[in-house]
Amino acid sequence: MSVLIDKNTRVLIQGITGREGQARAQLMKDYGTQVAAGVTPGRFGESVHGIPVYDSVAEAVDKEGPIDASVIFIPAAMCKAAAIEAMDAGIKLLVIVPDRVPVWDVLEIAKKAEEKGADFVGPNTLGMITPGEAVLGMIGGRAQAAREWFKPGEVGVTSRSGGITSAISYYLSQAGIGQSRIIHVGGDSVVGTPHPDVIKAYEEDERTRAVVMFGEIGTTQEERVADLIEQGRITKPVVAYIGGAAAKSGTRFSHAGAIVEGGRGSYEDKVKRLKEVGAHVVTDFNDIPKKTREVLNRL
Amino acid sequence: MARLYEYQSKELLAKGGLPVPRGRTAADPQQAAEIAAELVGPVVVKAQAWITGRAQAGGVRFADTPDQARIEAEALLGLSIKGFKIREVLVEERLDIEQELFLGLVMDDAAKAPIIVFSSLGGSGIEEIAREHPDKVVRETVDVLWGFQGHQARDLLRRLDIRGKLQADLAKALVAFYNICRKNEARSAEINPLVITRQGRILAADCHMAVDDYAVFRHPELGIEIAREFDRPATDREKVSYQVEAKDHRGTFYFLEMARDFAPRSGYVGFHGAGGGGSMMSMDALHQVGFKIANFCDTSGNPSAAKVYRAARIILSQNNIDGYFASGSGVASQEQFHSARGLVKAFREVGLHLPAVVRIGGNFEEEAIEILERYTADLPAKVEAYGRDTSALYCARRLRELVDHWDYEAAKPAGRPAPDPDSYNYHFQTMTGRLCIDHDRCAACNTKPCIKACTAEILKLDEDRPVLAIDPEQAAKGRCTECLACELACEFEGNKALYIHLPIEGLDEALSSGS
Numbered sequence: 106m107s108v109l110i111d112k113n114t115r116v117l118i119q120g121i122t123g124r125e126g127q128a129r130a131q132l133m134k135d136y137g138t139q140v141a142a143g144v145t146p147g148r149f150g151e152s153v154h155g156i157p158v159y160d161s162v163a164e165a166v167d168k169e170g171p172i173d174a175s176v177i178f179i180p181a182a183m184c185k186a187a188a189i190e191a192m193d194a195g196i197k198l199l200v201i202v203p204d205r206v207p208v209w210d211v212l213e214i215a216k217k218a219e220e221k222g223a224d225f226v227g228p229n230t231l232g233m234i235t236p237g238e239a240v241l242g243m244i245g246g247r248a249q250a251a252r253e254w255f256k257p258g259e260v261g262v263t264s265r266s267g268g269i270t271s272a273i274s275y276y277l278s279q280a281g282i283g284q285s286r287i288i289h290v291g292g293d294s295v296v297g298t299p300h301p302d303v304i305k306a307y308e309e310d311e312r313t314r315a316v317v318m319f320g321e322i323g324t325t326q327e328e329r330v331a332d333l334i335e336q337g338r339i340t341k342p343v344v345a346y347i348g349g350a351a352a353k354s355g356t357r358f359s360h361a362g363a364i365v366e367g368g369r370g371s372y373e374d375k376v377k378r379l380k381e382v383g384a385h386v387v388t389d390f391n392d393i394p395k396k397t398r399e400v401l402n403r404l
Numbered sequence: 405m406a407r408l409y410e411y412q413s414k415e416l417l418a419k420g421g422l423p424v425p426r427g428r429t430a431a432d433p434q435q436a437a438e439i440a441a442e443l444v445g446p447v448v449v450k451a452q453a454w455i456t457g458r459a460q461a462g463g464v465r466f467a468d469t470p471d472q473a474r475i476e477a478e479a480l481l482g483l484s485i486k487g488f489k490i491r492e493v494l495v496e497e498r499l500d501i502e503q504e505l506f507l508g509l510v511m512d513d514a515a516k517a518p519i520i521v522f523s524s525l526g527g528s529g530i531e532e533i534a535r536e537h538p539d540k541v542v543r544e545t546v547d548v549l550w551g552f553q554g555h556q557a558r559d560l561l562r563r564l565d566i567r568g569k570l571q572a573d574l575a576k577a578l579v580a581f582y583n584i585c586r587k588n589e590a591r592s593a594e595i596n597p598l599v600i601t602r603q604g605r606i607l608a609a610d611c612h613m614a615v616d617d618y619a620v621f622r623h624p625e626l627g628i629e630i631a632r633e634f635d636r637p638a639t640d641r642e643k644v645s646y647q648v649e650a651k652d653h654r655g656t657f658y659f660l661e662m663a664r665d666f667a668p669r670s671g672y673v674g675f676h677g678a679g680g681g682g683s684m685m686s687m688d689a690l691h692q693v694g695f696k697i698a699n700f701c702d703t704s705g706n707p708s709a710a711k712v713y714r715a716a717r718i719i720l721s722q723n724n725i726d727g728y729f730a731s732g733s734g735v736a737s738q739e740q741f742h743s744a745r746g747l748v749k750a751f752r753e754v755g756l757h758l759p760a761v762v763r764i765g766g767n768f769e770e771e772a773i774e775i776l777e778r779y780t781a782d783l784p785a786k787v788e789a790y791g792r793d794t795s796a797l798y799c800a801r802r803l804r805e806l807v808d809h810w811d812y813e814a815a816k817p818a819g820r821p822a823p824d825p826d827s828y829n830y831h832f833q834t835m836t837g838r839l840c841i842d843h844d845r846c847a848a849c850n851t852k853p854c855i856k857a858c859t860a861e862i863l864k865l866d867e868d869r870p871v872l873a874i875d876p877e878q879a880a881k882g883r884c885t886e887c888l889a890c891e892l893a894c895e896f897e898g899n900k901a902l903y904i905h906l907p908i909e910g911l912d913e914a915l916s917s918g919s
Contacts (some may be wrong), residue, residue: 124654124885125706128739180653181618204656204705207619208511209589212548215516229705231737243706246737246767254735266681268704268733271766275735275792292680295513319681324513348684390685391795 107198107224108288108298108306112238117165118143119187120178121153130154135248138239141169162194174198176241181205188214192221200241201227211295225297231267231289244271244289258283260397261307263300264319265290273317273393280394285312300326301333308339315342315400317393322349325369331378342400343384346393347375406615406631409452411494413611420584422577423607427496436477439495440470446498449476453488459528461485466498487636499609504597506530509585518546520582524564526597552582577606589619640914641718647909648714652836655707657715660700666724672698674719678732679704686731689800698725706738710836710886710906712746717908720754721915727807728760731799734792736766744772745888748779756785757815759806763799765792779892784815825905832872833880837906843869845901854902857893860885
């Protein structure tokens, strides 16, 4: 999968001239990511932190050569169009940062990605970082912070909460445990690369020897990770923490949702399934580094 | 998700070609009687509320005559069912039911596609039926680019051995249902039951639809006032909060009241989270030290200082809270000085007199902590700020300690009344407010700290007075980011001449109405 980025990954930023686009263009570039171009319609000829700006993705690819990934900082209502534009220009990995992308738009992006053989992360993602090599999105905020918080290592981090993605990685670093890859899958219920897909990528990644997963109540992602472990398709150890223990069972409004999901989605079901298949579930967030150290020591 | 009432969902179904029983809503008993008279025959009177199990809760009544309809409507209106006060009833023809079916649509997060779910057994207890009779439930994943096709619908029905004319007619209903959901961007929807009458008609007897809250802006015709998934009607503060979010898309703001009408010193704190995951853990920490949580609030995704300010003002409008707790994941990527300034402006304006603990770790946390501690030192309140190396539990314990030893009587509010923006002699519009400067006070200021504080570089000196350096239209569009740095600089290093007016539409009315 193309979610395994490195120092050679060539990056485009859509919406580069906006408030968020400019700030994170600086993060990505200063960190050492190869940011080849930016796109904001109507702003051809400008540059942001030395990065040339084009009117369209096709033009950027034509002028700058192949692009591996696009990071999208565009208002939610226009994300679908931007994502499709990038895929039509041959880009295989999209990082969709904005929140509030309508769900039917996400479904269309997903269908298009399937047809184009592309992957997308998000929407509502902080992004991803391969410590020491490249960052896509806004994780870390600025290069100095990203270098302080995230350290190269052998643990792949995957999380549904953006802030927690950074927190887990930072606390691992403080405990002397570096991270091979860090990916925030996105805060919405339908995302392009959920936990099961991220961990499958980590399974094939030679840099990653163990996985730390932050899950939450809702959706079926964590249960599907358990399924993969049970099937032997994930063999690397998984340390998991599920947020939302105290969350009250919400009013069940949709009968159809209950029928489709069965019991999946609850805190209890996720913890039980993961423990059954041998994942290392911690119930205290602060125990993640210690448990991870134990797991690594056994390898 | 933004939920629609049954009658609203049925209007969409009818418009989309899926038949529904004849009928209308009534807001008073006499109106119900009139509708029943128009319908000529037995009617059903249904409470309109966003709940499941409405019938079991007594929200569905039957009437054979207009007079009986009046009596039933009178019994339902004003009734409270599962926390919902009933304000409207739907009066519609009573169907001569031969068979009850179930039809629904949900988003499958694994398939990243909508799924049509159909069952030949419907009505009450559908979830139990699905568990006990899985052979009676079928589903079909829909290709969102192609839609739900007639042949897919027919095949779905074939699997339940539904054949002939019924198959053809139901297939049309299923396709119509999908198209209605797609057109209105339903996040979930269900018709339960989908009725076949003894006369062979197919109608949706009951329908619930929830529109994707992120898509509500594209459907003004639905008249959805607040696109949030509540299991009760929204409170006034929640409506005010939703309007703040709707008008300022920089980052996310979500506010939910979790307790109301609690007494002073009853252990409730105002909660201000940043990000879902961090908020959950932070709330757990508060529970661990014995606090109760008055509200859930989340500002995240790099919110503007203005948005954080408004969030804090709304939280602090809950008069009887014992303290204020702001905490997220502890390692935020956004520049944390924005949130710090938003909090400070709110704390200063209300004259914060409660203990507050702010865990504001992340990017530029040192600067954020300094802003909080320095600019709140003169307030009656005690404000403590912490960074990423301090746990949420430690911060919760700090708040516990502060609250337990706080003299609430001595620390009276000393807020300054909000200045009148029109009393300033220079101002310009910002994205969500107005920046005001009293140039008469600038003469005595030797340093003009507002100019240096403006990192967007939109202010300049003109005859020794700060003025806008760019086109006012650009400032209003967002070149002024409302970062609040100039206001604080002027307040503490200048001559208190500059004020950023950030109105919170409806907040004063919400507080005075008390609802």
